[in-house]
Amino acid sequence: MDKSRDKALKDFVVEAEDILENLAEDLEAAQEQFEARGKVKPDRINKIFREMHSLKGLASMFNLERITTLSHDLESLLDRIRLGKSKASPALFSLLGESRSALRNLVAEAQGGGEETDIVPLLARISGGAAPAPEPAGVAFGGLMLDESTLKSLTEYEEHRLRENLAEDNRIYSVQVGFDFSDFDTRLRALTERLSDMGEVISTLPVMDAAQADGIHFRLLFGTTLSMEQVEAQVVDASGTVTDLLPPKAEKTAPSQTAEPETAEPQEPDTPEPDFEDFRGISNTVRVDIEKLDAVMGIVGELNLVKAAFEQLAGRVQAIEEHRELGADMTKQVRLMTRKLGDLQRSIIDIRLVPISQIFARLNRTARRLARNADKKVSVQLYGGETELDKMMMDELVTPLIHIIRNSIDHGLEPPGERLSAEKPEEGLLVITAYQKGNSIIIDVTDDGRGLQEDKIRQAAVRQGLVKKDATLTREDILDIIFQPGFTSAEKVTEVSGRGVGLDAVITAIQQMKGNISVWSEPGKGTTFQITVPITLAIIQSLIVECGDQIFAIPISSVMETFRTTLSDIQLVDQREVFNLRGMTLPLLRLDERFGLTKDRKGKRERIYVVVARRGEKAAGIVVDDLIGEQETVVHPLGQTFGHLAGVAGATEIGENQVILVIDTASLFTNLEAGRIQASH
Amino acid sequence: MRIKVLVVEDNNAMRSLITTALDQHLNVDVYEADNGFAALKLIAEYDFKMILTDINMPDINGLELIAFLRQHPIYKDVPILIISTEAGEEDRRRGLAIGANGYLTKPFTEGELVNLVQQHLP
Numbered sequence: 050m051d052k053s054r055d056k057a058l059k060d061f062v063v064e065a066e067d068i069l070e071n072l073a074e075d076l077e078a079a080q081e082q083f084e085a086r087g088k089v090k091p092d093r094i095n096k097i098f099r100e101m102h103s104l105k106g107l108a109s110m111f112n113l114e115r116i117t118t119l120s121h122d123l124e125s126l127l128d129r130i131r132l133g134k135s136k137a138s139p140a141l142f143s144l145l146g147e148s149r150s151a152l153r154n155l156v157a158e159a160q161g162g163g164e165e166t167d168i169v170p171l172l173a174r175i176s177g178g179a180a181p182a183p184e185p186a187g188v189a190f191g192g193l194m195l196d197e198s199t200l201k202s203l204t205e206y207e208e209h210r211l212r213e214n215l216a217e218d219n220r221i222y223s224v225q226v227g228f229d230f231s232d233f234d235t236r237l238r239a240l241t242e243r244l245s246d247m248g249e250v251i252s253t254l255p256v257m258d259a260a261q262a263d264g265i266h267f268r269l270l271f272g273t274t275l276s277m278e279q280v281e282a283q284v285v286d287a288s289g290t291v292t293d294l295l296p297p298k299a300e301k302t303a304p305s306q307t308a309e310p311e312t313a314e315p316q317e318p319d320t321p322e323p324d325f326e327d328f329r330g331i332s333n334t335v336r337v338d339i340e341k342l343d344a345v346m347g348i349v350g351e352l353n354l355v356k357a358a359f360e361q362l363a364g365r366v367q368a369i370e371e372h373r374e375l376g377a378d379m380t381k382q383v384r385l386m387t388r389k390l391g392d393l394q395r396s397i398i399d400i401r402l403v404p405i406s407q408i409f410a411r412l413n414r415t416a417r418r419l420a421r422n423a424d425k426k427v428s429v430q431l432y433g434g435e436t437e438l439d440k441m442m443m444d445e446l447v448t449p450l451i452h453i454i455r456n457s458i459d460h461g462l463e464p465p466g467e468r469l470s471a472e473k474p475e476e477g478l479l480v481i482t483a484y485q486k487g488n489s490i491i492i493d494v495t496d497d498g499r500g501l502q503e504d505k506i507r508q509a510a511v512r513q514g515l516v517k518k519d520a521t522l523t524r525e526d527i528l529d530i531i532f533q534p535g536f537t538s539a540e541k542v543t544e545v546s547g548r549g550v551g552l553d554a555v556i557t558a559i560q561q562m563k564g565n566i567s568v569w570s571e572p573g574k575g576t577t578f579q580i581t582v583p584i585t586l587a588i589i590q591s592l593i594v595e596c597g598d599q600i601f602a603i604p605i606s607s608v609m610e611t612f613r614t615t616l617s618d619i620q621l622v623d624q625r626e627v628f629n630l631r632g633m634t635l636p637l638l639r640l641d642e643r644f645g646l647t648k649d650r651k652g653k654r655e656r657i658y659v660v661v662a663r664r665g666e667k668a669a670g671i672v673v674d675d676l677i678g679e680q681e682t683v684v685h686p687l688g689q690t691f692g693h694l695a696g697v698a699g700a701t702e703i704g705e706n707q708v709i710l711v712i713d714t715a716s717l718f719t720n721l722e723a724g725r726i727q728a729s730h
Numbered sequence: 731m732r733i734k735v736l737v738v739e740d741n742n743a744m745r746s747l748i749t750t751a752l753d754q755h756l757n758v759d760v761y762e763a764d765n766g767f768a769a770l771k772l773i774a775e776y777d778f779k780m781i782l783t784d785i786n787m788p789d790i791n792g793l794e795l796i797a798f799l800r801q802h803p804i805y806k807d808v809p810i811l812i813i814s815t816e817a818g819e820e821d822r823r824r825g826l827a828i829g830a831n832g833y834l835t836k837p838f839t840e841g842e843l844v845n846l847v848q849q850h851l852p
Binding site: 057060061063064065067068096098099102103105106107109110112117121124125128198201202203204205207230233234237238252253254255256257265 | 746767768794798818827
């Protein structure tokens with residue numbers, strides 16, 4: 050019995066320490082909010098209440114009297130505050146802070162350590178308590194079209210929050226969302242987090258839907274100042290439906306009564322116009338499923354093929370002596386069609402574009418939270434919010450960007466003390482800049498921290514067996530290491546990094562978007578990560594090449610330059626084929642060998658072409674037989690059977706219904722690396 | 731086959747106290763969830779004959795869970811017991827109003843827990 054109690058007591062101490070740790074974080078965040086805005090977000094107060102509530106319940110089960118008494122009184126105090134019966138004040142935060150320290154000491158005592166803590170003075174202060182808040186306005190739920198099951202399952206706190214939202218004149222929406230059962234928890238949490246930035250998710254009720262046995266539905270009660278359309282835009286990916294629970298607001302800005310009519314014309318009778326206008330809706334936008342746009346884009350691609358066929362026909366007609374004039378007219382019309390098809394394509398792409406400011410707020414918030422967790426101070430500056438890119442691309446960009454921000458805050462920015470002694474402002478600077486360059490979007494994430502610590506990275510890489518101990522590494526190599534899978538320089542695992550999701554995840558994500566990432570760093574000055582992605586993947590400009598009697602497309606975004614040379618100019622270094630390009634050693638990859646197209650070497654032409662493509666920080670050359678030209682291509686994924694093939698991004702159609710493969714330079718070069726490592730062993 | 735009981739409680743030590751007591755004294759299989767979402771997943775997967783739930787939890791709270799269970803074709807009659815505290819009196823009252831069958835107030839003894847559960851076991 051005693052033994053099991055010992056074990057249980059140990060469980061208690063672990064749990065209590067956990068709770069107190071969270072409590073410290075939440076108190077700090079709440080105090081920060083209070084100092085900045087004079088009030089604390091309700092869900093934060095509620096979380097603090099819940100923590101105290103858990104601690105009290107737990108302590109009472111173990112007959113830990115003093116912890117129970119203190120946490121009980123604090124729980125009641127917090128309960129009054131979260132229900133709006135008492136007000137928060139600066140004194141409250143110092144009281145809560147001191148109480149937390151006392152509780153920590155009491156927990157230490159419980160496991161037989163620490164000094165006797167006197168809680169009597171604290172109890173007295175708590176009962177003196179916070180100033181009572183003005184009587185709640187007593188807003189009724191009048192007019193609120195709330196279904197009974199939602200209303201009845203509201204906790205006292207949720208009901209209070211609903212009243213508060215009504216008192217603040219917020220709109221109240223019922224948002225019904227459905228998710229697949231496999232991942233509803235992560236998706237609903239993400240949605241809730243997003244909505245919480247724009248209002249308050251008051252309650253979350255799971256509801257049965259017999260029609261959708263494999264999924265699960267939730268009905269959220271959401272209080273906000275946003276319009277119905279704005280809320281709908283937020284839940285579109287969860288196939289959400291939004292219902293406004295309040296009757297339409299009476300028009301507050303009624304037509305001015307003071308203005309005198311200028312003429313003596315008989316006035317229209319004073320009966321109000323019927324509300325027909327309301328049905329028209331305020332916004333003249335239409336929401337479209339992006340798949341529909343993809344379908345339209347596909348049709349445009351097919352039209353391009355038809356156009357190419359016409360072009361050829363026109364050429365053939367023109368070649369017939371007696372129809373030359375007719376042929377010339379046809380060619381003219383085909384050119385016009387080409388232009389119009391181009392316009393059409395651009396318009397469709399334009400529909401998919403959204404300003405990047407849509408994710409800026411989220412990045413800003415994440416950065417602040419991460420900084421707080423890491424005990425660092427940061428000022429976040431965001432530029433170029435109006436820069437537009439494909440909605441799909443933007444959604445994909447969020448995670449890699451957050452990883453980079455994490456990295457900057459964790460490893461880049463120094464703790465305030467270290468910054469002061471380095472004669473830098475105590476507050477670190479994180480600048481995120483987005484801009485357009487040609488058909489690409491560039492996003493720079495710059496911090497003014499300590500820069501990449503090359504020694505540390507080298508040591509960590511050796512420790513993790515990524516490089517040999519005495520290997521000579523250039524600066525470029527070192528920058529490469531931070532993108533290696535599994536690499537972490539963290540000596541201990543913290544909340545924000547070192548959990549196995551490193552910068553390698555970033556590079557993979559960016560490469561999947563046919564983008565690139567590079568990094569600059571200066572010791573003591575800071576680091577810049579630069580992400581370049583195409584504005585859209587719906588249509589890409591490709592370089593069409595020929596190799597081993599096959600045609601391939603290489604996305605222009607990854608091509609730096611092309612040149613013509615001869616086989617005899619290729620050199621061998623370390624058994625690898627390289628080319629000396631303006632003093633730079635360019636590793637080469639033969640496309641025909643890579644895809645097993647070469648059977649007979651002898652018949653090969655001496656003249657070759659090299660396509661120089663980016664490979665992370667560096668470049669590599671792809672050897673091909675001929676360059677055919679540039680073309681806009683719609684890339685189709687290869688499907689499950691071939692989708693995993695390294696070096697292939699998908700397939701596309703070019704004229705005469707010919708289907709060709711689109712090269713994925715990133716994964717093509719990954720294999721080049723692997724080949725090198727094998728060769729040197 | 732032994733009866734399956736689900737314990738929904740976000741506090742690890744508290745949950746472990748409850749599950750240990752049920753394990754030791756009753757011939758039931760105890761499953762645990764540390765939040766409402768985990769509970770929803772378990773509910774879909776197993777056939778529980780009794781559910782004990784806390785009220786104050788993140789994501790979805792105990793009342794929302796009870797309301798859901800009461801409209802669920804399989805769970806509409808399964809006994810639900812609320813684990814509450816004296817401060818949670820109002821919410822406990824609401825829980826009973828939407829169909830919970832009984833409650834425990836912290837602190838409770840092992841005996842009280844086992845007795846109440848036994849009363850409601852089918």
